[in-house]
Amino acid sequence: MNDKKIKLFADGLKIDQFDIDFGVEVDGYTFNPSIFKNHGAKDYLNYSKELVSKSKNKPISLEVFADSKDQMVEQAKILNDLGNNIFVKIPITYTNQKYTTDVLEILVKNKIQINLTAIFTHSQIKRVLPILKDTQTILSVFAGRIYDSGVDASKTMQEICDYVNDKSDCEVLWASPRMPYDYISATNVGAKIITMQPDQIKKIKLFGKNLDDYSLETVKQFFDDANSSGFKI
Structure with a gap:
């Protein structure tokens, strides 16, 4: 962690979480409409x-x-005008499953920074990369949801990262991680960015922890919780 090889973006921070010391440098932030809804936002x-x-x-x-x-x-x-650090997230397709390439072409022409989101397949990448290849577009591939479908996301991500890194200036982002170890997996396959939720980021500080010590802490935790609850058998 002292020699970071991947950028870490915090996903879905609440307003009062930006000043939290996670024990590792946060390089950026990601949000989506579902996060806004869960935060109770009334005015987008x-x-x-x-x-x-x-x-x-x-x-x-x-x-x-x-x-x-x-x-x-x-x-x-409108979102782009909020600051020079904005990446506007555009879904890979409309809800009718047609690609949003017409939007991407306009945004590239207007030099608006893009985070292309909800990507799941290499074929989707191949479809849009000719438009984006000379930009620093973030390509958010939902590795966690790929795993959820029973597919080995690390193989998919390796294939995508090799292709994107070789043929463009874009950056692949490992999205929807399911565990802190995804930070290591994302680094190994050549992703440039990973986005993680606050609880996952906090656990990165456990990397390198002695497993015998961790085992004993776990035993003591169960013992103390049983005693404090007054359980009897």
Whole structure:
């Protein structure tokens, strides 16, 4: 951890969590409409402005939620105007499963930084990379959800990272991690960024912990919890 080879973005921080010392440097932030809903945000734009004000000019990804080209471009421009550290998150497809390539072409032309999100397959990457290859677009591949489907995401991510790193200036982001070890997996396959939720980031400080000590701590935890609960058999 003293020689980081991958950028760490915090996913879904609440307003009061930006000043937490996670024990490791946070390089940026990611958000989506579902996170805003879970945070209880009532005004999408005002909440975005609050988050940007806490970001300390580090990269922050904010997502559009329109489902048509014109509205998506309009929302992207509004979000982009919130700061020079904004990456506008664009879904890989519309809800009808047609690619958002028409939006990507306009945003690239307007030099708007993009975080292309909800990517699951190498074929999706191949479809959009010709448009994005000369930009520093973030390509958010949902490794965790790929694992959820019973597929070995590390193999998919290795294939995607090799392809993107060889053919473009884009950066692959390992999204939706399921455990802290995904930080290591993301590094090993050549991803440039990983986004993790606060509880996952906190556990990174456990890397290198002596497993015998960890075992004993676990035994004592169960023992103390049983005693404090007054359990009897």
